[in-house]
Amino acid sequence: MGHFDRTLEYIDQVQRAGTAAAVCERLLSVTSNFGLTALIAATVPQPGTSSSQQKDHVLLCDWPNEWLERYLTRNYVDHDPVVSHLKLLRAPFQWREAVQSMPADKSSDEVMRDAREFKLRDGLAFPLVTLEGQIALVSLGGEAVELSDSEFAMVSLASTYAIGRAMQLQTTTSKVIEHIELTPRERECLQWAAVGKSEWEISQILGISEHTSEKHLLNAKSKLGAANRVQAVAEAIRHGYIS
Numbered sequence: 001m002g003h004f005d006r007t008l009e010y011i012d013q014v015q016r017a018g019t020a021a022a023v024c025e026r027l028l029s030v031t032s033n034f035g036l037t038a039l040i041a042a043t044v045p046q047p048g049t050s051s052s053q054q055k056d057h058v059l060l061c062d063w064p065n066e067w068l069e070r071y072l073t074r075n076y077v078d079h080d081p082v083v084s085h086l087k088l089l090r091a092p093f094q095w096r097e098a099v100q101s102m103p104a105d106k107s108s109d110e111v112m113r114d115a116r117e118f119k120l121r122d123g124l125a126f127p128l129v130t131l132e133g134q135i136a137l138v139s140l141g142g143e144a145v146e147l148s149d150s151e152f153a154m155v156s157l158a159s160t161y162a163i164g165r166a167m168q169l170q171t172t173t174s175k176v177i178e179h180i181e182l183t184p185r186e187r188e189c190l191q192w193a194a195v196g197k198s199e200w201e202i203s204q205i206l207g208i209s210e211h212t213s214e215k216h217l218l219n220a221k222s223k224l225g226a227a228n229r230v231q232a233v234a235e236a237i238r239h240g241y242i243s
Helices: 004-015 021-033 051-055 064-071 080-090 096-102 106-117 149-170 184-196 199-207 210-223 229-238
Strands: 039-041 057-062 122-130 135-142
Touching: 004 021, 004 149, 004 199, 004 229, 021 039, 021 057, 021 122, 021 199, 039 149, 051 064, 057 149, 057 229, 064 106, 080 096, 080 106, 080 135, 096 106, 096 122, 106 149, 149 229, 184 210, 184 229, 199 210, 210 229
Parallel strands: none
Antiparallel strands: 039 057, 039 135, 122 135
16 A cells, blocks of 8 residues: 555544544554654744643643643743744744744754654644634654655655644634535645645646645635645545545
């Protein structure tokens, strides 16, 4: 079974998960194959938010309890280089990239040093900007993290879908789109986007301009209520437009 087929199977399992704990379990069943054995998914609080209020931002969590308490009590979110890098980049990245790109200081060094104490030496972070403009983060960690480009893409899609499902479960009055009409071209563009093709590559495959392929993807994203391309692909899979 290829990466894409496994992702389809995973998304089906997550959609049937009825609790945040079940979503967390499904996601780790995928990521643990690549050394990513612990995770937290949360909306990013404003600087200075109290530790008790920070807990309300957590959507999914499988961190060691002692590490979670230390992270919250010491207000590490305001000094975590992973969170700081995510606010700037807003694209998937490895923790090591955040450490290398952010200016070194005592507080950020302390966060990463303490993380290593709990066998979280490296990891991946995936952002999701909600339709309301709020930044959500999936952060996965472990002792040794090794992924190919295709595996990275698979984990990114799986993580994005997991946090979307967690948000859906958390909000009892979440908006449900009963019926969506995608054009044949919008479906085709999403299908190629699902296997990692860029707008330019999609335009060459379908014999259309790059601007047109981008327009089809933007229209599909809007119809699916998605905040970004990865979420649009996940929603298209959930609605049966990609199989």
